[in-house]
Amino acid sequence: MNDRERTRRPGGRSARVGAEVHQAVTDLISERGYGNFTVGEVAARAGVADSSIYRRWGSLESLLSDVALNRLNARSPMPDTGTLDGDLRAYAAQVAREITGPDGLALVRLAVALSSNGQQGLRAADHLRAERTRQLQSMLDRARERGEQAPDTFGVLDHILAPMYIRVLFGMVPLTPDYIDGLVDRLL
């Protein structure tokens, strides 16, 4: 990037570094598995200095958590179709697309690793789970306000998210539209 580009797109470099660091993390998880790389290796892969990573994310753990939150749809808008049936179908399809995409398995493994990796990992997993639960809760609350019968967030976890996660982990893909709709039908 030259000076002119830098002037034209303030914040462009920061966003690009963010994307490159996130991709480096995802690639390293795919290749080596969670826990088998350092901040230095992420930095080298992304073409940035170690210090940039520490300045922005503080630690490998919080970088991993940030990647998981961003990529596992935890920050993307939840569907709002006007019916619970429509919302759940759209949400399940969105999660299925993400976890069966090119980095899907790496992301599911990251979520699982963050959940199972002791004290530090649990904080990251708690954050991810709290974020997801809050989003799901507001979808289910909207349904109840419209007078619809809605399951609780545990029902969605147990009977929509858990089967899809386990099938991806066990290599039982693709998750077909019929399969996903079947999970929603059964829950509702």
Added chain:
Amino acid sequence: MNDRERTRRPGGRSARVGAEVHQAVTDLISERGYGNFTVGEVAARAGVADSSIYRRWGSLESLLSDVALNRLNARSPMPDTGTLDGDLRAYAAQVAREITGPDGLALVRLAVALSSNGQQGLRAADHLRAERTRQLQSMLDRARERGEQAPDTFGVLDHILAPMYIRVLFGMVPLTPDYIDGLVDRLL
């Protein structure tokens, strides 16, 4: 062990080595995660020679698969209570007991790692899954022969095993008897 004991208990040493090697693997997975240890480290922890492990199991991969098959109930007898309802409740409780026990999280992580770890891992996971599916299938076949309506093995995976596995991975334990019975009720 002296010569007299060796005469009295043929096979005793082999069984003890097997148990010690299995425990060493489980401990190393708990401490370091899957993929972060070698045959040499398993041997040192179990107090046996590397060559004993290679002679008996051939590779780290097939040792890990053997541990998973043994510990995740894949070789224990399936319940046969006379009703599908009774069989599924007993089976779900048995899996729950195993995956929430002292080495439970390590075993679930092992199953997940074997499933997601590329070509070699997939062979081990296929073996584990084929074994489980065969056992479940015969339970469900018995129910149909008695004239009961039975779900298929995918239903049991999606709505009984997957929720329990994900809850253990996410640290959402214990799995209470009410919770487990609720999963069975919903499936039936």
